[in-house]
Amino acid sequence: MTGTARQKYVEVDGTSMTGRFPVSFELEGYSSGKRRNDVKVGMIEPERLRVWDLASDEGKFHGGDETAPKPLALFTAGIVTCFMTQLRTFARQCGVSVSGLNTHAKFEWYAQRDGQEPYVAHPNRFVLDIEFETEASLEAQKRLVRVAAKACFAEQILSIDLVHRLKHGGEWVICEVE
Amino acid sequence: MTGTARQKYVEVDGTSMTGRFPVSFELEGYSSGKRRNDVKVGMIEPERLRVWDLASDEGKFHGGDETAPKPLALFTAGIVTCFMTQLRTFARQCGVSVSGLNTHAKFEWYAQRDGQEPYVAHPNRFVLDIEFETEASLEAQKRLVRVAAKACFAEQILSIDLVHRLKHGGEWVICEVE
Numbered sequence: 001m002t003g004t005a006r007q008k009y010v011e012v013d014g015t016s017m018t019g020r021f022p023v024s025f026e027l028e029g030y031s032s033g034k035r036r037n038d039v040k041v042g043m044i045e046p047e048r049l050r051v052w053d054l055a056s057d058e059g060k061f062h063g064g065d066e067t068a069p070k071p072l073a074l075f076t077a078g079i080v081t082c083f084m085t086q087l088r089t090f091a092r093q094c095g096v097s098v099s100g101l102n103t104h105a106k107f108e109w110y111a112q113r114d115g116q117e118p119y120v121a122h123p124n125r126f127v128l129d130i131e132f133e134t135e136a137s138l139e140a141q142k143r144l145v146r147v148a149a150k151a152c153f154a155e156q157i158l159s160i161d162l163v164h165r166l167k168h169g170g171e172w173v174i175c176e177v178e
Numbered sequence: 179m180t181g182t183a184r185q186k187y188v189e190v191d192g193t194s195m196t197g198r199f200p201v202s203f204e205l206e207g208y209s210s211g212k213r214r215n216d217v218k219v220g221m222i223e224p225e226r227l228r229v230w231d232l233a234s235d236e237g238k239f240h241g242g243d244e245t246a247p248k249p250l251a252l253f254t255a256g257i258v259t260c261f262m263t264q265l266r267t268f269a270r271q272c273g274v275s276v277s278g279l280n281t282h283a284k285f286e287w288y289a290q291r292d293g294q295e296p297y298v299a300h301p302n303r304f305v306l307d308i309e310f311e312t313e314a315s316l317e318a319q320k321r322l323v324r325v326a327a328k329a330c331f332a333e334q335i336l337s338i339d340l341v342h343r344l345k346h347g348g349e350w351v352i353c354e355v356e
Contacts, residue, residue: 073230075257
């Protein structure tokens with residue numbers, strides 16, 4: 001999390017401000033089944049890319065038909081793939097030649113119900129494990145993880161401490177990203 | 179955002195603690211193309227549901243082949259659909275009979291580059307517009323939005339102020355969710 005959260009928004013047009021470019025997405029959603037939602041989503045800045053059709057649904061015990069992934073499957077896959085993309089984007093600059101990249105993640109919440117009131121969602125523990133196929137040093141890999149964490153648009157708007165662990169020499173090494 | 183962010187995690191087993199149940203997801207990802215990532219993702223608590231195959235890719239100007247949605251398309255669709263699901267889950271309890279639900283969202287970030295250093299991502303402005311097909315009062319709809327915001331597992335781990343607007347009588351009404 002950066003100190004910029006909750007600051008007032010700024011106008012960014014991608015050309016006039018040195019070193020700054022906008023990244024924005026637009027979505028249109030509608031409820032299309034018992035618990036199913038359909039969404040059209042596309043990037044609009046810095047470049048308009050094609051619009052994708054995505055959908056969510058719930059399992060039967062939440063009143064859905066399981067015709068599509070759950071919303072949190074999309075959400076968590078977005079975090080993991082955004083981070084993986086940044087790892088590859090900045091690998092060369094950090095001196096890490098990557099011939100393969102595998103991740104494993106576990107994201108845990110709990111819901112708290114007070115009597116008959118609607119439940120309130122709480123974040124709990126979020127761990128992202130990273131395995132590079134690389135000959136690069138542990139220090140170079142750690143630097144790459146730090147750089148990717150700061151460049152990751154998803155991670156940068158999370159209020160939780162995402163724990164990053166690197167596989168090195170058969171051990172899991174926790175990376176500090178602040 | 180709740181005050182629980184960054185607290186130490188708690189052990190939640192779904193049965194022993196009154197009113198509390200765990201919600202967790204597990205993911206396995208690998209880099210499968212120039213910028214493409216493939217992910218298997220499934221809910222493991224409170225119930226193991228089927229595992230879904232999701233993928234991300236980038237547009238050509240980011241070195242990808244655009245074979246799948248961008249990571250932030252998955253991520254933002256996850257936020258919007260999680261929120262929509264909560265709206266429907268708690269609609270009846272809030273006295274809002276919903277015959278239709280449409281949303282529109284715009285999520286804006288910017289990236290800041292300092293010389294040749296890797297860019298750093300910053301959140302900017304996040305707006306979620308909600309239109310119910312309902313005869314319910316504005317007050318009831320506002321209550322439902324507040325309840326859904328607190329129950330939304332995605333929104334509850336965002337560090338940004340997500341602006342919620344309700345369409346009512348042809349106007350957009352901003353809802354306070356704190």
